[in-house]
Structure formats: C-alpha cells, structure tokens
Amino acid sequence: MVFLLLFMIFLPFIFAILTPFLYKLFAPRVHTGWFVAIVPLSVFVLLLQYIPVISNGQTIYQSVPWIPSLGVNITAYLDGLSLIFGLLISGVGFLVVLYSIYYMSKEREALHNFYVYMLLFMGAMFGLVFSDNILVLYVFWELTSISSFLLIAYWYQRKNSRYGAQKSMLITIFGGLAMLSGLIMLSMMSDSYNIREILSEVHVVTESPLFLPAMILLLLGAFTKSAQFPFSIWLPDAMEAPTPISAYLHSATMVKAGIYLVARFTAVFGGSSEWFWIVSGVGLITLVYGSINAVNQKDLKALLAYSTISQLGLIMSLLGLGSASLYFGNGDESTVYAMAIIASMFHLINHSTFKGSLFMVIGIIDHETGTRDIRKLGGLMSLMPISFTLTIIGSFAMAGLPPFNGFLSKEMFFTSILTAVEQPVFGMKMFGLFVPIIAWIASVFTFIYCMILVFKTFTGKHQPEKIDKVAKEAPIGMLIPPAILAILVIGIFFFPNVVGKNFLQPALMAILPIHSEGVGLTIKAWHGWNTELFMTIGVVLFGSIMYIFLKRWTVLYHFFPKTLTLNHLYNQSLEGTEMMSYKVTNKYMTGKMRDYLVYIFGFMIVILGGALWLSDGITFLGSNQAGVSIYEGVLLGAMVISGFAVLLSKSRLTAIIALGALGYLVSLFFVIFRAPDLALTQLVVETVTSALFLLCFYHLPKLRKEVSRIQFKLTNAVISIGVGTVVTLLALAVNNHRLFASISNFFEQSYTLAGAKNIVNAILVDFRGFDTMLEILVLCIAGLGVYTLIKLQLAGRDRKE
Structure with a gap:
C-alpha cells in the first residue's frame, strides 16, 4: 500500500512518454484526453483510501535511494497537508482533462504536445507535495516552472503567449534559485536534507545566524510561485494559455505551490516576528492589490487572474497570522491563532472549487461567443442559463456570500484578523487597527468584481453584432466539470465539518506539530450577531453602492x-x-582569436596572481628544490629561442617549424626526468599536429602586416610574461605546500590495475575512460554538424542550378 505513493508520482511521467504513441495510434478517431484522464482519476481514487488513515493522525512514508553517496533519496511522505494538495491536483486535474476533451479541438490542435506538457506538470506537482527530501522537492519545483512555461506558450505562434511564458519563467526561476540557496542553508543548519529531520532540529535552526537569510530566500521562492506582490505581474500575462491550462495551473495547482511551501516550513520559521510580519504583510498587500486591479479589467480571464492574486494573498496572510501560534506554545492563545491556519487551508480548498469552476465557465463563454471582452458581452442569461447559474455560484462564493463555501472561510478570515487585534503579538498592538481595515477594503473590492463578473456578462442588452459567434449554451460534456465543482461549493457550505474532520484537522497537525491532537473544530454558518457578520453586511452594502456608481469612480x-x-x-x-x-x-x-585569448589569460593573471599576492604563508623557494644541470639549462634556452621564433616569425611555415621544435624539446625534458611514456606521447602528438598544421596552413593566404604592429606585440609580450610568471610561481608554491599525498603512486600501478605498460595511455583510456569517451563523442557531434552543414549547402546549390 505504501509503494503506491511513489507510483502516484511517476505515473504521469510514464503516461507522458506513452501519450505521443497513443496520439499517433488513435488520432483522430479517439480524443487523446480520454487516455490522459486515466492518470489523475487513478491517483484521486488511490488517495481517497488514505483519508481514514490520515484523519486518525497517521502518516505514510516511502523512500528509495537516488544518490546514496550524498544521502539523497526520493522520499514520498503523505500527511494531512500533502493529502489536501494531492487530492486537489488529481481531482481538479481529472475535471480539467475532461473539460479539455470538449474544449480542445482534436482536428486543429497538437494534442499530444498539450497533454505531454500537462502530464509533466501534474507529475511535478505530485513530486513537489509528496517529497520529504528538500533537494528532490527543488527538482520537482523547477520542473513545474519548466512545464508551466511550455503550457503557457502552447500557442507559441502568438506573441502574447511567448511573452507571458517568458515572464512567468523568468520570475519563478529567479525565485526558485533563491529558494535553492535557502534550502541549502537550511540543510547546513540542520545537517539533513529531510524535512522530517529538519523539523526535529528546529531549536538548532532558530539559533543559527543563517536563520533569517534562509527564511528570506525561501519566501522569495514561495512568493514568486504564488504570485505575491510585487511578483504577481506574471499571472495576468499567463492567461494567454488555453483555458484548461488556466483553470488547472492558476486556480488549483501551480499558484498553490508557494502556499504549500510556506505551510510546510511554518513549523521551522513560524513563531518569529520576521516570518509573521513578512508572510502576513505581503499577503495583505497582495490581497488589496489584486482586488483593486481586478475591478479595472475588461477581459474576463484577466479579471479572474487578478482575483486569483487577491485570493492567494488572503490565504498567505492567514498562514502568516497563524504562525504566531508557535510563539505561544501549546496554550489557549496558541489554539486561537491556530484557527487562522485552519482558515487558510479551508479557503485553499474552497478557492480551488469556485475558481476552477469560474475559469471553466469563462472558457465556455469564450468558446461559444468568440470573445472575453466584458464591453462586448451582456444579455447572455437567457442564451446560456446553465453557465449563468454556475457563474452565480462561483462568483457569490468568491464574494463570501451564503449559502456558498466562500462565506464560511471568509468569516473565518475576519475572525482571524480580529483575533490578531484582540490578542496582539509582535507589535500588532500598534498596527493592529489597520489590518481589519485593509481586509475589509479588499473584501469590498472583491464583492465589486464578483458583481461585474455576473451582471456585466449575463444581464443587460445582448450585442450579437459585437461578438464573433452566435451565442449558445455549451455542450453537456463541457458543462459537467464546472457543474461538479459548483456542487462541491454548495455541498461544503452545508457539510463543512466533514471537510474539517477529514482534511483541516490533519492539515493543522501537519503544519503545526504542537497541535498533534488537533483542536476542537466546529464550522458553522451562524455565529450570532457578531463583528464578523457586521463586517460582511458592510461589505455587501458598501460594495453594492460602489457597483451601482461604478462608472463614476x-x-x-x-x-x-x-x-x-x-x-x-x-x-x-x-x-x-x-x-x-x-x-x-x-x-x-570582436571575432578575433587574439582578443579572446587576451581576455582569458588576463583574467587568469589577475585571479591567480592576486590570490598568490594576498595569501599569507606562501613561499616560492624551499629546501626541496632540485638543482639545474647544464644540459637542462641548454634545453631551456633552446625552448625560449623556439618560443620567440614562433612569435616573431613572418612566415607561417617558420612558425609551425619553431612550434614543432618547441614540442620536441619538451619531450627531451620528459626523457631527462625519466618519463618515457610521456615523451613518447609527446613525440607522437607533435608529429601528427605539425603535419596537420602544415597541410592546413599551406592553403591559407600570406600573413598581412598589422597596422599597429608595435602595440600588438607589446600586449602579447605583457600577457605572455604575465602568464609565464604566474604559472611558474604557482608551480613553485604548489611544490612547497603539499596539502595531500601524491597520487603518482596510484598511477604507477597502471600495469597491475589496468594491464597497461604505458601510464599515459592507462590514464586516458582506463582511469579517465568516461572523460575520454565524452570528448570523442563531442568531436563526433561536431563532425556530424560540419558534415550536415556541407551537405545542406551543396543541396541548396544544386536546387539553384
């Protein structure tokens, strides 16, 4: 049973490999989506059987080795938090695939690409939320960015699609790299790569000087992925993707990855004032920013994009407020603040239901009318009654009105905000008054854009001359997925404690281990005439007035x-x-080889020479220096003369001969130093290269006299002397400072270890076999490339003739 966790992660990747073959085999008779739908449905059904186990406080753990030498394993871990995300990824994923079968045309679209990208993303999300190893989590994290880039740019022929994909990737990859740095710091502090072990070392992490930098870097990753201010700008442009992608990535999965990361590491960083203020503060700013900008949108998907930003800010702020529970320990104050964590998970579930439904309905409107421009729509209520009903359910839930699930989580949000004011912590006594005001203002704007979504689209005068198609209701297959989500919206309102017992309580125990027994949780719609209800009434009244006078302000x-x-x-x-x-x-x-060599060698002189200059205790002359004999001096002088001959010669032939002479003189040094293998190798290489140079350079034109010949040679002289001096000093310093035992003894056993009488050959072929093989492979690839270019050029010439 435990093995199924790893199976869930890798099942989408297996189907991603099979999908192109299924597409080629069955298209266009059978829509590829029917095969792909098996994956999320199977995972959803498999996860359902874990609900009783997880709700009883148990966890499921599975690990297989990946890089044993580094202690990195692919570890699957299922608790209350990952169960919620796993069910959302698979459940909404199945409905989105079902929806896409009717939305995406099998005649006009490259469906194999679409579903391969979708499956890659789905598998990456499963791996992200089920991983216990932080390095494996990061791998899946970046895979979500890459696959989402491919999905957003699915219609790559459109400029806006390419722009949106590029923007999302640049921002999320930036955050991912920052997060990687934070995770590495976290592993250094806790001496572990596993989240379970890191949680057990929280006291060590909090006392480390790397605590704050690791926190900020980790939050950068979470904020960029979950479109928090100011990184939220990528989400509206990502709406250029097909609607099924928007419904999946930007309502239920990818944008929730940052929420998952913050929730998962709340037990590590929560309880500190920095985490409390950064997470809750950024969340509140994002909530207001998204809701205010949503009102000004004329495109329905853009409106939903900014509304998603706003709702993600709400969830993030609740996570920040709830983290104060760790500050109080396991007392009554802790339980009160822990309700904010429960509210965040409850709204996360609710948001996935009503926002997923709304995205699909907006896709239906676009599919059946040919436009998403609010200014061109209107009067669709009688033409699309089912879509109108679904829009009311989703929009009113997002506005926080009964009898829809959004009302319950929104009331819990108000309660959490008021709790932070009544029981201030981390300076909330000074700034606490502004928090409910900000939350209330954002809720007013949320109410307004929800009313715009419903009434501007479906009421008023119908304008058939402004739309591209004759408006009609969508086929039943396209209506079923949003209808299922709409039913859940209403069902959760009437049976909230089913969600509370089976999902919210286990999620709280996973996020805040101090509440290992959970809290007394009873969710109900009516709490009497309290402050939260009056805030809701004020939102409805003031929001209605502002909607009526919308054009004026x-x-x-x-x-x-x-x-x-x-x-x-x-x-x-x-x-x-x-x-x-x-x-x-x-x-x-510049296109000149000399300039490139000047940059490379100049950089080498500065870095290595500077390191030798600044390092303490470096000596260049030691007692173990060998004497220089007369014939060694003669050989050295001959090498210097050959080197100058290469530089000063006016003929390529003379330069090649001098270069060959220099190589042969080096081989004589190898003979003197009793290295016949090296000498033999050097002789062979020099002979072959000199012959090849002569063959090639014979066909080149004669050398031209440079205009600035003196400056050219002066620069060369400076670089040459500098490199020679630095390398010589480096060799002398290394000879005087042996930090490790010499490896020459190992290579001297080449005959015993590799059966080779030539040490050089043994090193190249046996000890560095993979390195040499890859070098040969690179040369083969380069040769194939040259051959292909020549063939293409000849083929083009033949066509012209």
Whole structure:
C-alpha cells in the first residue's frame, strides 16, 4: 500500500512518454484526453483510501535511494497537508482533462504536445507535495516552472503567449534559485536534507545566524510561485494559455505551490516576528492589490487572474497570522491563532472549487461567443442559463456570500484578523487597527468584481453584432466539470465539518506539530450577531453602492501613471538588461582569436596572481628544490629561442617549424626526468599536429602586416610574461605546500590495475575512460554538424542550378 505513493508520482511521467504513441495510434478517431484522464482519476481514487488513515493522525512514508553517496533519496511522505494538495491536483486535474476533451479541438490542435506538457506538470506537482527530501522537492519545483512555461506558450505562434511564458519563467526561476540557496542553508543548519529531520532540529535552526537569510530566500521562492506582490505581474500575462491550462495551473495547482511551501516550513520559521510580519504583510498587500486591479479589467480571464492574486494573498496572510501560534506554545492563545491556519487551508480548498469552476465557465463563454471582452458581452442569461447559474455560484462564493463555501472561510478570515487585534503579538498592538481595515477594503473590492463578473456578462442588452459567434449554451460534456465543482461549493457550505474532520484537522497537525491532537473544530454558518457578520453586511452594502456608481469612480484608474506600474518597470528592466548585454557583448565579441585569448589569460593573471599576492604563508623557494644541470639549462634556452621564433616569425611555415621544435624539446625534458611514456606521447602528438598544421596552413593566404604592429606585440609580450610568471610561481608554491599525498603512486600501478605498460595511455583510456569517451563523442557531434552543414549547402546549390 505504501509503494503506491511513489507510483502516484511517476505515473504521469510514464503516461507522458506513452501519450505521443497513443496520439499517433488513435488520432483522430479517439480524443487523446480520454487516455490522459486515466492518470489523475487513478491517483484521486488511490488517495481517497488514505483519508481514514490520515484523519486518525497517521502518516505514510516511502523512500528509495537516488544518490546514496550524498544521502539523497526520493522520499514520498503523505500527511494531512500533502493529502489536501494531492487530492486537489488529481481531482481538479481529472475535471480539467475532461473539460479539455470538449474544449480542445482534436482536428486543429497538437494534442499530444498539450497533454505531454500537462502530464509533466501534474507529475511535478505530485513530486513537489509528496517529497520529504528538500533537494528532490527543488527538482520537482523547477520542473513545474519548466512545464508551466511550455503550457503557457502552447500557442507559441502568438506573441502574447511567448511573452507571458517568458515572464512567468523568468520570475519563478529567479525565485526558485533563491529558494535553492535557502534550502541549502537550511540543510547546513540542520545537517539533513529531510524535512522530517529538519523539523526535529528546529531549536538548532532558530539559533543559527543563517536563520533569517534562509527564511528570506525561501519566501522569495514561495512568493514568486504564488504570485505575491510585487511578483504577481506574471499571472495576468499567463492567461494567454488555453483555458484548461488556466483553470488547472492558476486556480488549483501551480499558484498553490508557494502556499504549500510556506505551510510546510511554518513549523521551522513560524513563531518569529520576521516570518509573521513578512508572510502576513505581503499577503495583505497582495490581497488589496489584486482586488483593486481586478475591478479595472475588461477581459474576463484577466479579471479572474487578478482575483486569483487577491485570493492567494488572503490565504498567505492567514498562514502568516497563524504562525504566531508557535510563539505561544501549546496554550489557549496558541489554539486561537491556530484557527487562522485552519482558515487558510479551508479557503485553499474552497478557492480551488469556485475558481476552477469560474475559469471553466469563462472558457465556455469564450468558446461559444468568440470573445472575453466584458464591453462586448451582456444579455447572455437567457442564451446560456446553465453557465449563468454556475457563474452565480462561483462568483457569490468568491464574494463570501451564503449559502456558498466562500462565506464560511471568509468569516473565518475576519475572525482571524480580529483575533490578531484582540490578542496582539509582535507589535500588532500598534498596527493592529489597520489590518481589519485593509481586509475589509479588499473584501469590498472583491464583492465589486464578483458583481461585474455576473451582471456585466449575463444581464443587460445582448450585442450579437459585437461578438464573433452566435451565442449558445455549451455542450453537456463541457458543462459537467464546472457543474461538479459548483456542487462541491454548495455541498461544503452545508457539510463543512466533514471537510474539517477529514482534511483541516490533519492539515493543522501537519503544519503545526504542537497541535498533534488537533483542536476542537466546529464550522458553522451562524455565529450570532457578531463583528464578523457586521463586517460582511458592510461589505455587501458598501460594495453594492460602489457597483451601482461604478462608472463614476472607475475613471480614477486612468489617472494612475502607467510608467509607475510594475509591468512597465519589468519591461523597462528587461529592455535595459538586453541593451546593456548587447553593448557589453559587442565590446568583447570582436571575432578575433587574439582578443579572446587576451581576455582569458588576463583574467587568469589577475585571479591567480592576486590570490598568490594576498595569501599569507606562501613561499616560492624551499629546501626541496632540485638543482639545474647544464644540459637542462641548454634545453631551456633552446625552448625560449623556439618560443620567440614562433612569435616573431613572418612566415607561417617558420612558425609551425619553431612550434614543432618547441614540442620536441619538451619531450627531451620528459626523457631527462625519466618519463618515457610521456615523451613518447609527446613525440607522437607533435608529429601528427605539425603535419596537420602544415597541410592546413599551406592553403591559407600570406600573413598581412598589422597596422599597429608595435602595440600588438607589446600586449602579447605583457600577457605572455604575465602568464609565464604566474604559472611558474604557482608551480613553485604548489611544490612547497603539499596539502595531500601524491597520487603518482596510484598511477604507477597502471600495469597491475589496468594491464597497461604505458601510464599515459592507462590514464586516458582506463582511469579517465568516461572523460575520454565524452570528448570523442563531442568531436563526433561536431563532425556530424560540419558534415550536415556541407551537405545542406551543396543541396541548396544544386536546387539553384
């Protein structure tokens, strides 16, 4: 039974390999999506059997070796937190695949590419939420970025799709690299790569000087992936992807990865004021930023994108507030703050249901009318009654109205905000008054954009002349997935404690181990006439008034200068970086081999020479230096003369001969130093290379006299003398400072170990066999490339003739 966890991770990758073959075998008779739907449905059914086990406080653990020498294993770990994410990934994934079967045309789309990317992403998400090893988690984390890039750029022929994919990848990969640094610091502090072991060493981590840097780097990864301010700008542009991708990536899975990361490491970093303020503060700012910008959108998917940003900010702020539970320990105050963690997980589930449904309905509107522009829509209520009903359910749930699940989690959000004011911690007594106000303002704007989504789209006058198609209701197959999610929206409202007992309580125990027995949790819609209810009534009343007078105050958006927007800043920084790199590249990419060698050797002189200069205790002359005999001095003088002959010769033939002479003189040194194998190898190499040089250079034109010949030779002389001096000093320093035992004794056993009488050959063929093989492979690839280019050029010439 435990083995099934690893099976769930790798099943999507197996099907990703099989999908192109299934597509080629059955298309166009059978839609490829029917085969792909087996994967998320199978994982969902398998995860369902773990619910009783996890709800009883147990966990499932499975590990297989990956890199044993480094202690890195592929470890699958299932607890209350990963169970929620696993069910969302698989459950919503199945509905999205089912939806895509009717949305994506099997005649016009490259479905094999679409579903391969989808399966890669699905497998990466399973690996991310089930991994206990932080390095394996990071591998899957970056795989989600790569696969999402491919999904967003699925319609790559569109400029906006390529732009959105590039933006999402640049921002999320930046965060991923920062997160990797934080994870490495975390492993250094705890001396472990496993999250379970890191949690057991929290007291060591919190006392380390790397605690704060690791926290900030980890949060950078989480904030970029979950579109938190100011990194949220990638999400609206990612809406250029097909709607099934938007419904999957940007409502239930990828954007929740950062939420998962923060929840998973709350037990490590929570309880500190820095974590509390950064997570809750960024979450609240994102909540307001997303809700205010959503109201100004004219594209339905853009509106949902900003609403997603806003809702993710709400969940993030709850995680930040709930982390204060660790500050209080296991007391009554801790239990009160822990309710914010429960509220965050509850809203995460609710958001996946109503937002997934809304994305699919918006896709239906686009599919059946040919537009998502709110200004062109209207009067669709009678033409698309089922879609209208589903939109009401999803929008009113997002607005926090009963009888929908969003009302329950939104009330819990208000409760958590008020709790932070009534029982202040980490300076909340000073700033606590602003937190409920910010939350309330964001809720008002949330109510407004939900009303825009419903009434601007489905009520008013129908404008058939402005849309590309004759509006009609979607086929039943396209309506079933959002309808299932809408049913869950209502069902959770009436039976919230089923979710609480089976999912929220185990998730709390996974996030905050101090509540290993859970908390007394009873979710209900009516709590009397309390402050939270009055805040909700105020949201509805004030939001309704602002919606009625929408045209009068939305003109304020036009006064905000576009040069101050985050998108403008991103575009300008991208253009500036490209321009700067272009200018710098043109400075050193001159096309001349001499310039490149000057840069390489100059850098070598500065770095190695500077290290020798700044290092203490380095000596260059020691007692173990051997004497120099007369014939060695003669050979050295001959080598110097040969070297100058190469530099000063006016004929390539003379330079090649002098270079060959230099090589033969080196081989004589090997003979003197009793290294006949090296001498023989050197003679063979010099003979072959000299012959090849002569054959090649014979066909080249004569040397031209350089205009600035004196400066050219002066630069060469400086570089040459500098390299020679640094290498000589380095060799002398190394000879006087032996930090390790010599490896020459090992290579002297070449005959015993490899059956080779020639040490050099043994090193190249046996001891460095893979290195040599890969070098030969590179040369073969380069040769094939040259051959292909020649063949293509000849074929093009033949066609012209």
